[in-house]
Amino acid sequence: MQTTLQGREHSLSPVGILWLKLAVLYLIVGVVLGIAMGASEDFTLRPVHAHVNLLGWATMAVAGLVYSVFPWAASSRLATLHFWLTNLALPVMTISLTLLLVGKRAVIPVLAVSEIVATLGLVCFALNIFLNLKKG
Template sequence: MQTTSAASPVTPSTTSFSPVGVIWLKLAVIYLIIGVGMGIMMGASEDFTMRPVHAHVNLLGWATMALAGLIYSVFPSAGSSKLARVHFWLANVSLPVMAVSLGFVVSGSRSVVPVLAISEILAAAGIIAFAANIFLNLKGR
């Protein structure tokens, strides 16, 4: 039987990637489960009111966070920076508040609009921190 060494150039080594993106990837998968669960519920009930919540949980929660996790794993200098911590907390505090308040607003509770607006500003600030981090701390090896 043929065996391959862990140090073989054709075998990806688990030590090639920094663990700084792991928490991002695990949270992204949790958002994916929630987003997909909402999609299945909408399809089953034929009530698509929560469509924007589903889209934002999947796109900001799953797609954007998974991409950040992968980028931060490949570029640990960016992943372990202060801007990455700012990005992490802004993204993960804003999205749950935004998802719940958006759910209320699309269901007709207009009084929640200020909470939604604040969460959206925080989410946008997180994206700005991410962009600044990429421009300032992404270094080729």
């Protein structure tokens, strides 16, 4: 996709656009969950709401913006690892956290593994930023 920024043509990374679209989906899920909790006056799933909004919406949106502005970082192996680790772990994490909060303690190992995988995804993002974004 070509856009014009301050008179300069700029090509947006398809990877960045994908991250932004996924982020918006998580935003919708987070808002709907928040409305449902408010309407029912049952805030048991507050931690799920927070994870969906912070890791799903905010963190994915930031990644999408970074990968849009720095397309060479978006095309790295670290970006691919970041994408798959995050997008496999986050749905598993939110579902297993939901199950834990409603009393299904057997899901704790699944939750722990998904948290570790999500963290590895964020480490890939951090490494990508430090290794592929240079001054100048």
